[in-house]
Amino acid sequence: MSYDAHFRVWRGDDEKGELVDYPVAVNEGEVVLDIIHRLQQTQAQDLAVRWNCKAGKCGSCSVEINGKPRLACMTRMSTFTEEEVITVTPLRTFPVIRDLVTDVSFNYTKAREIPSFAPPPDVEPGDYRMQQVDVERSQEFRKCIECFLCQNTCHVVRDHEENKENFAGPRYLMRVAELDMHPLDAADRKEAAQEEHGLGYCNITKCCTEVCPEHIKITDNALIPLKERVVDRKYDPVVWLGKKIFKRAGA
Amino acid sequence: MRPAVLIDEVTKAQERALLPYSSATEGGENPFVVQLELQKTMNELVGIIRKSEEMEQALKALQEIATKARTVTVEGGRAFNPGWHLALDLRNMLLVSLCVAKAALERQESRGGHTRDDFPVMDSDWRHQLLVLSANGEDDVHLVRQEQVPMRPELLDLFELDELKKYYTGEELGGHRAGEAAK
Numbered sequence: 423m424s425y426d427a428h429f430r431v432w433r434g435d436d437e438k439g440e441l442v443d444y445p446v447a448v449n450e451g452e453v454v455l456d457i458i459h460r461l462q463q464t465q466a467q468d469l470a471v472r473w474n475c476k477a478g479k480c481g482s483c484s485v486e487i488n489g490k491p492r493l494a495c496m497t498r499m500s501t502f503t504e505e506e507v508i509t510v511t512p513l514r515t516f517p518v519i520r521d522l523v524t525d526v527s528f529n530y531t532k533a534r535e536i537p538s539f540a541p542p543p544d545v546e547p548g549d550y551r552m553q554q555v556d557v558e559r560s561q562e563f564r565k566c567i568e569c570f571l572c573q574n575t576c577h578v579v580r581d582h583e584e585n586k587e588n589f590a591g592p593r594y595l596m597r598v599a600e601l602d603m604h605p606l607d608a609a610d611r612k613e614a615a616q617e618e619h620g621l622g623y624c625n626i627t628k629c630c631t632e633v634c635p636e637h638i639k640i641t642d643n644a645l646i647p648l649k650e651r652v653v654d655r656k657y658d659p660v661v662w663l664g665k666k667i668f669k670r671a672g673a
Numbered sequence: 674m675r676p677a678v679l680i681d682e683v684t685k686a687q688e689r690a691l692l693p694y695s696s697a698t699e700g701g702e703n704p705f706v707v708q709l710e711l712q713k714t715m716n717e718l719v720g721i722i723r724k725s726e727e728m729e730q731a732l733k734a735l736q737e738i739a740t741k742a743r744t745v746t747v748e749g750g751r752a753f754n755p756g757w758h759l760a761l762d763l764r765n766m767l768l769v770s771l772c773v774a775k776a777a778l779e780r781q782e783s784r785g786g787h788t789r790d791d792f793p794v795m796d797s798d799w800r801h802q803l804l805v806l807s808a809n810g811e812d813d814v815h816l817v818r819q820e821q822v823p824m825r826p827e828l829l830d831l832f833e834l835d836e837l838k839k840y841y842t843g844e845e846l847g848g849h850r851a852g853e854a855a856k
């Protein structure tokens with residue numbers, strides 16, 4: 423069963439752009455990305471869109487559909503009525519390159535700012551021993567496909583360019599949490615989480631969790647526990663006393 | 674010494690890459706239309722179950738598609754232009770399609786994912802035949818048959834003879850430990 427849908431797609435570059443209306447055929451079982459591809463084939467050869475797997479696993483096709491951050495390849499046309507206008511726009515938090523393609527390098531910069539896995543210096547590679555139960559906790563975070571939908575959604579940086587410098591975003595705070603929970607990671611990441619990666623900006627609204635296509639409980643399982651770990655450290659009476667004594671001794 | 678860039682080659686590659694922009698004035702085909710045609714040809718004629726007539730037909734169709742692929746035209750600029758990207762990719766898609774079709778036509782047996790309606794069984798004599806294809810310019814491929822390197826006898830001995838007989842010819846199995854023992 424086919425019908426003609428009304429698509430409205432943002433076309434433009436880093437300087438200017440506009441929403442362009444397209445009537446386009448839709449067949450049974452198709453997803454939004456299929457329709458974008460049909461537009462390329464039939465009416466807009468140079469319509470830029472990033473995609474790879476068409477299976478919700480590469481994280482390339484992130485766009486906003488009717489204002490909601492989503493994967494274009496996993497958004498079924500059957501979730502819309504035939505009359506509905508379907509508006510597809512690029513991710514808002516990142517600068518546009520062309521049409522639906524944005525420059526997501528912010529995320530790579532943030533990824534590089536997190537020191538990598540650091541096992542204790544006296545444990546040789548090959549001697550790593552961990553209990554499955556200790557590993558399980560951070561395993562959930564490894565499902566991330568780096569679609570950056572959470573990064574795009576978080577209100578701390580969406581429309582707040584000025585916060586980008588000091589905030590790693592949910593995906594990379596989750597990475598800090600993952601390493602902090604790693605049974606063999608010896609680095610101290612708690613202070614950096616707060617001071618360098620901007621954990622304090624997060625006020626646990628859970629918007630990031632809501633858009634995650636991998637259904638990772640980013641806020642509940644990574645961000646809140648990380649906040650608790652940081653607080654534990656900060657307000658630990660022993661640490662507090664230690665710091666006081668140390669300060670006095672130093673003074 | 675560091676390898677030097679061959680400027681002439683770079684210029685040539687650049688000119689070739691930009692060809693779809695200059696053919697625009699001459700009214701060539703839309704790369705997406707050519708891609709669909711290529712997809713359809715390969716799907717229908719060199720699909721899961723293959724027949725020689727169909728593959729011959731496909732090779733003919735591929736010649737026509739090659740002509741079109743050479744003169745596709747693109748619209749828009751050079752920044753992230755999927756139409757242009759496809760125009761560039763089409764050459765590779767065409768070469769791969771030619772390789773698949775030519776090798777499938779040559780291989781007169783069924784093996785693994787290659788199923789021939791006209792040669793429905795696996796033939797041990799074909800197992801050690803490799804079909805090696807290389808590009809001959811942009812829209813032609815060259816096929817040569819090459820002998821598979823025989824398996825080393827001590828490795829062959831790791832398998833049971835009955836199992837090997839399903840795949841190997843008698844000649845190849847001459848030195849197997851089971852055969853030697855029977856002597």
Ligand code: SF4
Pocket residue numbers: 575576577578591592623624625626627628629630631641645
């Ligand atoms: S929970 Fe925190 S990281 Fe997630 S969207 Fe809200 S403020 Fe941003």
Ligand code: SF4
Pocket residue numbers: 565566567568569570571572573593630633634635636637638640
């Ligand atoms: S955490 Fe979820 S939403 Fe964020 S980048 Fe990973 S998969 Fe995407």
Ligand code: FES
Pocket residue numbers: 473474475476477478479480481482483484493494495496
């Ligand atoms: S194309 Fe890979 S996630 Fe959509």
